[in-house]
Amino acid sequence: MCGTAKDPTIKGIKMQTVIFDDDALSNLYPLTLNRSIGDLRCGITKLRQRLESIFCDSEETCVIIAENLVPLYQERHPDWIINSAVRGEKLYLNSRIVITADAVEQIQKLDFGSCLYAGQNIVxxxxxxxSIFPDVAKLKKKLCNIKLYNCLADIIQDNSRMLMRDYHLHFYDGENYFETEPGVTVLHPYNVWVGEGAEFSPGVILDASEGPVVIDTGARIMANAVLCGPVYLGKKSLVKIGAKIYGGTSIGPVCKVGGEVEGTIFQGYSNKQHDGFLGHSYIGEWVNIGADTNNSDLKNTYKTVAYYSYTHKAKIDSGNQFLGCIIGDHSKTGINCSINTGTVIGIGCNLYGPNLIRDFIPDFSWGEAEKLEKYRFQEFCETAEIVKQRRNLSFTATEKELYKNIYNMRI
Structure with a gap:
């Protein structure tokens, strides 16, 4: 997103910005098994895009990512500088930085030859x-109070704040195609931004009284749907008839969403078309949530929710009272599935049946929650190919190789 509106607190840093993933990659599994941390969505943009929009003066995107992801990123982004040396002055930024005005100011004031630390983490x-990455032992160490996202629950909880921040930075003064159409009700219209070609059916309500509503280019909202800000609907995404989309929800591009959704992030290219509740969750790409699938995002005891950590190989406390489910890419649920609070579902799962889906479902699992088998890899690939072809995309040999490696390491 180099070239977008700059953060008003930035005077301009004329150097190459390099966004790097650190050793915390596994803390954000399963979403980062097949993508960089910087490509996780939070608010309207992805983490990397937000850092670039604030700090990047160059048109070049420079990233340092896990080696196993390099072939896929080189295939998808041949113009990026990936894990390569960059000449000249450079600002390295941890992709997990939680952006605040104070964090921006501390980074802006950093001297050459210096390194900002938050605890043991390089910020x-x-x-x-x-060099590709500096020898930090030779740099001047400075401690800071900048926060980093440590897990997907942190990103879910910060989504509402980032939706509002992104709106005021990128959309508030941007070209707006918003027009009041017959039968569409808009509350607090100055907090609404509509992209070119967006469509609204009669009975739609856009309620921006508690936060912005951003409807991106080519999105469509069907009759009698209600969207309460802060909310973002991505490019070419569809909200179904009578849907109820509550605040804190980010829906990435080319999704179909219906039923009741609150405080949830859809990475993109995923469907939840039917009735059923989904709350305080993170949904990867190419996920399909079956009709009347529901999740719990609050314990009956009102205590904080624990979730399975790939890093710890055990459940740990999220510290959050509200936490629904986390679903990795290419996973599916059948009709009438029930997902318990804090459930983590890995990549490439196909789940169905009456048993409560809870705790942790390992990558590439197939069947009922109490009778799981390992998904046959060839069958997974065949389904992935069909699903992507429906969006005029291909399941490439490079993608297949990455998923094969994930399948073989099945955590």
């Missing part, structure tokens, strides 16, 4: 050398 580095 930012400012250097003039040409």
């Amino acid at each position: 930012a580095i400012k250097v003039k050398d040409t």
